[in-house]
Amino acid sequence: MRKRSIRIQVWLNKEENTRLHTSAKKTGLSQEGYLRSLINGYAPKVLPPPDYYAMTRELHAIGSNLNQIAAKANAIGHIDKTVFQYEANRLRKAVQDIQTAVTSPEKLE
Numbered sequence: 001m002r003k004r005s006i007r008i009q010v011w012l013n014k015e016e017n018t019r020l021h022t023s024a025k026k027t028g029l030s031q032e033g034y035l036r037s038l039i040n041g042y043a044p045k046v047l048p049p050p051d052y053y054a055m056t057r058e059l060h061a062i063g064s065n066l067n068q069i070a071a072k073a074n075a076i077g078h079i080d081k082t083v084f085q086y087e088a089n090r091l092r093k094a095v096q097d098i099q100t101a102v103t104s105p106e107k108l109e
Contacts, residue, residue, distance in 0.1 A: 049101045055094060062091045 012020065024034035027044040037044045065087045073079035 051097075051101055055098050055101065058094050059091070059098075062087055062094060066091070 020031055020034070023044075024031045026046045027034060028047045029037065029044055034044055066084075069079065069084050069087065073084075
């Protein structure tokens with residue numbers, strides 16, 4: 001059985017339909033889901049850039065490596081500076097890549 005039993009029909013002109021379709025597509029939601037979000041008081045966010053999930057996986061991997069280095073340094077009393085510097089540089093580059101992907105303007109189509 002459906003969770004929603006009330007049907008509402010809305011008539012739109014071409015411009016309104018285009019805006020609804022475009023806005024919903026930008027968020028990755030169906031038109032119905034997009035409208036439900038608005039009705040419930042939420043403004044759906046635009047989908048993140050395609051590289052977002054790859055970048056977050058990279059950050060998690062770097063964080064895990066740095067955590068392992070810190071645990072080892074704590075256990076043996078010193079740190080492998082070369083490995084630590086390599087991971088710290090990876091982290092800096094990943095953050096820069098994310099900033100570029102999120103804040104750089106995209107060329108209009």
